[in-house]
Amino acid sequence: DADVTQTPRNRITKTGKRIMLECSQTKGHDRMYWYRQDPGLGLRLIYYSFDVKDINKGEISDGYSVSRQAQAKFSLSLESAIPNQTALYFCATSAGLAFDNEQFFGPGTRLTVL
Amino acid sequence: QKEVEQDPGPLSVPEGAIVSLNCTYSNSAFQYFMWYRQYSRKGPELLMYTYSSGNKEDGRFTAQVDKSSKYISLFIRDSQPSDSATYLCAMRVNTGGFKTIFGAGTRLFVKA
Numbered sequence: 001d002a003d004v005t006q007t008p009r010n011r012i013t014k015t016g017k018r019i020m021l022e023c024s025q026t027k028g029h030d031r032m033y034w035y036r037q038d039p040g041l042g043l044r045l046i047y048y049s050f051d052v053k054d055i056n057k058g059e060i061s062d063g064y065s066v067s068r069q070a071q072a073k074f075s076l077s078l079e080s081a082i083p084n085q086t087a088l089y090f091c092a093t094s095a096g097l098a099f100d101n102e103q104f105f106g107p108g109t110r111l112t113v114l
Numbered sequence: 115q116k117e118v119e120q121d122p123g124p125l126s127v128p129e130g131a132i133v134s135l136n137c138t139y140s141n142s143a144f145q146y147f148m149w150y151r152q153y154s155r156k157g158p159e160l161l162m163y164t165y166s167s168g169n170k171e172d173g174r175f176t177a178q179v180d181k182s183s184k185y186i187s188l189f190i191r192d193s194q195p196s197d198s199a200t201y202l203c204a205m206r207v208n209t210g211g212f213k214t215i216f217g218a219g220t221r222l223f224v225k226a
Binding site for chain 2: 004039040041042043044045058090092102103104105106107108
């Protein structure tokens, strides 16, 4: 879905390296999220942001940090990558309405940490 | 124990079959129940959602929620090869939180 874009789409890196994954959206949504997806574990929330000044930890935030540079941009950083951070990473957005059930996902970034 | 349990499959069916996908959950506070479809190398997309108990139909798809059993289902009638994807259930509480809990996803293959 071109409304939510993620860069890079694939990345291979080495243990200890700093990595940044970027997410941009043109949907005009206030809420943005970072998830990781692992086989058998589903989608797990890393961080979320309800607006530019609001950053919150999800269930698996250790080893990750985020930056909400603008309403449309939300970046995820791995300060010192480790092999168990190898996963598929998704950015998502939602409108923040009263019954806010639909999240719109980007195409994902496949990250491999050697 | 996971809050949401979903059989990962894979589930393989012939074209035209009725498919039943299911999730169980442990948190009785969940009120919104969603099904996302994820094609290979794509992000999930919302297929259907229901509030509280009952059924909801949309074309060939029917979502069913049984809160007394903490069990939700997605039925696909007249399944097509284009339905081949991973289906993720998701759910969240009604108020005081937005956090959505996802199941692990069931891989479905519909053979022509």
